[in-house]
Amino acid sequence: MNAIDLIRRSIDTAHDVSMRAFLNSLMREWQGWTMEHEDGSAGNGWLLARFPLPRRGGHVAIEVTHRSRVAYHGFRPPFLEFSGATPPRPISFQEFVFLLASEPDIVGSADKDRSLTFLSRVFDSIRNIEDVTARVPSPDVYFAQRDPSFAEAEGSLRFGHAVHPTPRSRDQFTLEDSRRFAPEYRRGFALRWWAADPALVLQDSSRTQSAAELCQALAASDPAMDPEVVQAAKNRVLLPMHPWQAAQLALDPAIDGLFRRGFLQDLGHAGSPWQATSSLRAIHAPHADWMLKFSLSLRLTNSRRVIETRECERGIEIDRLLAGEVGRTIARRFPSFKVMGEPAYLLLRDADGQALPQTTVILRENPFKGDSQPSAAVLAALCEIYPDGHDSALAAVVRRIAGQEPADPAGVARRWFRQFLDKVVAPFLQIQADIGLLFGAHQQNIVVELAEGWPAGVHFRDCQGTGYIREFLPELAAKAPGSPMRAGHVFNSSDAARLVGYYLLVNSVFAVIGALGTSRLIAEDILIGDLRFFLEELAALPLADKTCLTYLLDAPTLGSKGNFMICFRNINENTEVTDPLAGYVPLPNPIAEAAA
CATH class of the missing domain: 3.30.310.280 (TATA-Binding Protein)
Structure with missing residues (x-):
């Protein structure tokens, strides 16, 4: 060509x-x-x-x-x-x-x-x-021939949000910025490192080491790190910076003032290459104990991606909660379910002591480290429809399994979907119904662990989207002594059901059904029927709160986020939306229709 x-x-x-x-x-x-x-x-x-x-x-x-x-x-x-x-x-x-x-x-x-x-x-x-x-x-090679690595799968999401009028818009990013820093180009880049006066650093950690100590260890353990960078941080706090954001911050008068007065020192680019994950602002390196999630001063789809302090505190709170009795219960009952904790964060304050959220960096657990890491794929990449309008990575996986068994592809698609429901979807629904924890489990936050193509487990990420059901809050607080339990979103059972209905079902499970149906491997009606049977099985269990399951099974419509008008009205979801349900629109519920 x-x-x-x-x-x-x-x-x-x-x-x-x-x-x-x-x-x-x-x-x-x-x-x-x-x-x-x-x-x-x-x-x-x-x-x-x-x-x-x-x-x-x-x-x-x-x-x-x-x-x-x-x-x-x-x-x-x-x-x-x-x-x-x-x-x-x-x-x-x-x-x-x-x-x-x-x-x-x-x-x-x-x-x-x-x-x-x-x-x-x-x-x-x-x-x-x-x-x-x-x-x-x-x-396609990553999925049609073998299970991909975490990094390969993160870079395979090329087209962005599947239901959005501007799926790959990036305000403030030039085309060259995208080519250098966007995950779909699959390029690595070195971090920029700053050293800051400790008095100007706001930080917290739920682990035994402080956030500053964790960042120091991150730099020291990098085999490609310039030793002078680590040594330069004596009596100072070493800050890893996204190179694009560091360049933007150099134009910020508050940051410029800190440099000119000697409170900040720029140590330049150093260390091993990192690669953006599919969210762009979170990055991964196979050598590192932590992924890093940064504030980036740009708008992606519906939000300006500057991390607010309350979001950082939410990660700390959830990490402390999961380190105790609640986490042990979840691990025992749902061994296929794991959370990428966000136990530490750092940001700068200006000379007057005011927080500068545009400098925030969050440390996120990295279960995909080294040569023995599990194969895993973000659900959005599995479900993304290819340019032919029919195939997808998920369809390629199903056909690979069918060819290896050998078996009828339609039968494999149906079995794959049921295993996905059992290993990935069931933990989210049962944790909500029996423990009262809410996870923002949309396609970008669900990382499916794969074993020979089959879904074997789930890694949830982005703890800023977690919350609690109000009716469970006293019990959760009793199991998390010392944690104020004030950082997370709090919803009553009926509102929580609508949120889960959108994130987990409409955005995630329906995308799987849509990808398999579009590929012509199996009829959507069959999978919708299987989904209803699965939800009825869960509803028959002795769960504490079945509000969500009843809603999913019986409601004539499910709430769906109104991405089109949020985008058209130029609303910043991160700061201008106080009620996340306000922008929801009704979508006919095919699960309820399947009852007939």
């Missing part, structure tokens, strides 16, 4: 991938669309999704290649604009986005600046997907 053909294919792929994420997010929130066969019959002709555009006096239609019961539809361009009696006019995805963003019936009466910001992010996301498609080969 020559260079021009490669560019054309990359552009086409970027548009198709972006279109799928855009339309699926739109169709979850706006109910004005219809889906019908071209000739209006029950089953003949192309299946079309139609989007009325009253301001234009017509509608736009696109072919649906996979009609999904779990709202992960597939589409095939071109878009066709119908207006009056004239023949339909083919339009591009970009033109459709422009038309849609100017429709008050869909997006409301948006001001011009907000619409332009939204459009800019949509096209920035397309550009990023186009670039990685042209530069990085398909990750």
Whole structure:
């Protein structure tokens, strides 16, 4: 394939991938669309999704290649604009986005600046997907031939959020920044190291060593570390810094003042290469005892990624809780379930003593260290649909298992799904129902441990998304003496059920069903039926609080996060959303429908 053909294919792929994420997010929130066969019959002709555009006096239609019961539809361009009696006019995805963003019936009466910001992010996301498609080969080899390493799987998520209008938008990042620091390019980079006056460092740790001592040990244990960096930190606190963030902070007057007054010293880049995980701001190195999660002064999808102190404290609190009786109970009952603890953090304060959250670094446990690390894949990478619109890493794994057994791929897909429910999903639901702990278990936070392709366990990450059910809080506090139990989100049982319904079911389990259904390995209806049977089995257990299970089995709709309008309205979820349920929209519940 020559260079021009490669560019054309990359552009086409970027548009198709972006279109799928855009339309699926739109169709979850706006109910004005219809889906019908071209000739209006029950089953003949192309299946079309139609989007009325009253301001234009017509509608736009696109072919649906996979009609999904779990709202992960597939589409095939071109878009066709119908207006009056004239023949339909083919339009591009970009033109459709422009038309849609100017429709008050869909997006409301948006001001011009907000619409332009939204459009800019949509096209920035397309550009990023186009670039990685042209530069990085398909990750299929990691899954079709063998189980991937943790780092390989983290870098295999190329296209971002599967249900979002701007799945790969990165405000403040240039294309060159993405090529250097984004996980999908699979490149390593050295950390930048600062040495700080101890009086200016805010820190905490739930372990026997302080956060400063853990960072010092991290540098000292790096086989490629310049000894002068470690020695320069005498009587100072050694701070690992993300090189992109360090460059941004150099322009911050508060940070510049600390350097000029000698409170901070820049020791430069040093040590072994690190690689971004799929979240971008958390990084991993196979030599290190800890992963590092940084504040990055940029917006990804719905949030500006600056870590607030309360989020750091949440990780400390959960680590202390899991170190005691609660953690021992979970380990005994659910041996396949593990949490990547976040037991320490550091950040700077300015000369007046005010915290500077843009300097925050969190230390996260690294179970994927050295040569004997388990194979594991973030669920979002397993479920990401390939450019052909059908296959995925998960489909490749199922076909590999079927070829090795040998066995019918549909049967393998069904068994894989049931084992996924038992090993990965069941612990989250039972821990919530019997212990009162909530985990923000969406696709990016679920890392599936694999054994010859089969799901063998789960590693949960990102403790900033943890919370408690209010009814369990006194019992949890009694089992965590010395912990104030004030850092985590607290929800009543019914609100907790809606949150789990979105994160664990709509975002995660439905994505697995959608990936297997889109690949044509097995019908979604079969898997939905198996999911209902699994939930009924759990509901029959003597659990303390079955509110969530009852909601999942019986509610006519499940709450789904409104990513489209959150993005369109330019809301920063991290600081502007006090009620996480406020932006939820109703999604028909296929689990309840399966009861019929």
